[in-house]
Amino acid sequence: QLSSKLLKVLFNYYIKGDGNNRLTPYGGYRTTWWTTSPRLRDDLQEICIKMGKSANFQLVKKKNETIKKIRGRVIKQEHPIWVSNLIIKSNTPSVYLHRNRRDNPNTKNREEWIDSHRGMVYCVEVPNHIVYVRRNGKAVWSGNSGTTGDVAKKLGRKCVMTDIKPVRKDIIRGDACFCYPPHNVQLVILHPPYWDIIKYSKDRNDLCNAETLEDYLRMFRKVIDNVTPFLDDGRFLALVIGDKYSKGEWIPLGFLTMNEVIKAGYILKSIIVKNMIGNERGKGIANNLWRYRALKDGFCVFKHEYVIVFQKKNVGLPLEKPKVFPRMLGKCQRHFP
Ligand SMILES: C[S@@+](CC[C@H](N)C(=O)[O-])C[C@H]1O[C@@H](n2cnc3c(N)ncnc32)[C@H](O)[C@@H]1O
Numbered sequence: 001q002l003s004s005k006l007l008k009v010l011f012n013y014y015i016k017g018d019g020n021n022r023l024t025p026y027g028g029y030r031t032t033w034w035t036t037s038p039r040l041r042d043d044l045q046e047i048c049i050k051m052g053k054s055a056n057f058q059l060v061k062k063k064n065e066t067i068k069k070i071r072g073r074v075i076k077q078e079h080p081i082w083v084s085n086l087i088i089k090s091n092t093p094s095v096y097l098h099r100n101r102r103d104n105p106n107t108k109n110r111e112e113w114i115d116s117h118r119g120m121v122y123c124v125e126v127p128n129h130i131v132y133v134r135r136n137g138k139a140v141w142s143g144n145s146g147t148t149g150d151v152a153k154k155l156g157r158k159c160v161m162t163d164i165k166p167v168r169k170d171i172i173r174g175d176a177c178f179c180y181p182p183h184n185v186q187l188v189i190l191h192p193p194y195w196d197i198i199k200y201s202k203d204r205n206d207l208c209n210a211e212t213l214e215d216y217l218r219m220f221r222k223v224i225d226n227v228t229p230f231l232d233d234g235r236f237l238a239l240v241i242g243d244k245y246s247k248g249e250w251i252p253l254g255f256l257t258m259n260e261v262i263k264a265g266y267i268l269k270s271i272i273v274k275n276m277i278g279n280e281r282g283k284g285i286a287n288n289l290w291r292y293r294a295l296k297d298g299f300c301v302f303k304h305e306y307v308i309v310f311q312k313k314n315v316g317l318p319l320e321k322p323k324v325f326p327r328m329l330g331k332c333q334r335h336f337p
Contacts, residue, residue, distance in 0.1 A: 007047050014044070031086035034060075036079035044084060045139050046132065054091050057084040057137055130167065148189050160185070165201040175205045177222040180230050188231050191240040192220060194253055194305075213251065220257055224264045234314040237266060242276065242305030248297040254306040266310035276305045 002010065015021065019033030035041050041057055048055040061067070061081040068075050133142045149170060152159035160181045162174040172179075176190075193200055193208035195216045200208050207223075210216035224237075231237060239261060244251045262268055294301040 004051055008051050011044070011047050011051060032083060034081060034083050036081055038082070041082045041084060042134070045134070048086060049132070049139050049141065052091070054087045054139065055084050056087060057082045148191070164203050164206050175203075177205060177219060177226055180226060184230050184232050186232050186235045188227050188237040189240070190223065190227075190237065192223070192257070194242045194244050195251070197242075197244050213256075216253075217256055217260055221260045221264065224261055228264060228312065231312050233312055235312055236269070237261065237310045237312065239308045239310070240274075240305070241308065243302070245297065245299060245302070248299075250299055254308065258306075258308050261308070261310050265313055267313060268308070269311050270307075270309040272307040272309070273304045274307055275303060 015031055015033060019031060021029045021031050024030050033044065035044075045055045045057065059080055060083045061077045063077060063080045065077045066074055067077055131142045133140055149159050149161040161171040162176060162179055163171050164173070164175050166173050176192075193206070195210060195213065196208050198208060200206055203209065205219070207216060207219050210219055227237075239257060241254045241257050243253050258268065258271070291301050
């Protein structure tokens, strides 16, 4: 909850009280702390990453490990002991990458590689798209946005990504109701909020802040009407969307938004039903909770969302582009410099 500045103060005083700053042979300092508490170890690691640094830890004494013998009596370690080090350098872009150590010529750079993955890939989604992940004692911030753009890049396709609240530098800030690409495109992929299930921002133009279902559909339709003139005739629009339920009522956002696209003059080509169980597990929502909610409110357990594919009718003539009023132009130029 504290700001990075206050966390630094807290951390510095913790180290003064129960850690140490040792001079290294290279003239710098090494900040180290020891603890028997996994909770304290993990919390301090989290504080370090929130300070813009990172920390690793190592088990130095196992539980029941013999420490020494005093007059024949075996002294054993009652609790495991962990030692943690603050990492000041090498925090970006790769963390925990082992460099050749000057004091140990046998150490080698740890290899990094990109591999193709076969099998399921789950995408956790959180409102600010930044997830704190810890595996095998290594903690990192992990971004989860812009997946479509990453795939496009991998396939060597040009793509423009926009979001009203972007979380990556390669995503352009823009309200999809107004901003448009610098030139015509051949595929549009829309992944709007599923109305108000997740609050992505407080922006009143964010679709998640639509007060009523009618408002949500009206805003969604505005997005379609805005992008349509820039999609080449005969080309495709894919909509990724899921339903929602509220107060015991199933709200078929998938079909309602699908109708809006059809009303805007598109031909429906496919309704792909996508298994989303993994997504929900990624969000930390246990399957049992979904099951409980479904049974409590009297509907089937949600296990799917949709990818709905449309084709823009081939009208033969280029559609007239929307008139850009000076005030709006300023807004768009800011979106697409
Ligand atoms: C379901 S999420 C899409 C997540 C995306 N596929 C990803 O991997 O990060 C919906 C996104 O729509 C964005 N959004 C909501 N209203 C918008 C608007 N009017 N213009 C542009 N983006 C909007 C939200 O900020 C949110 O990031």
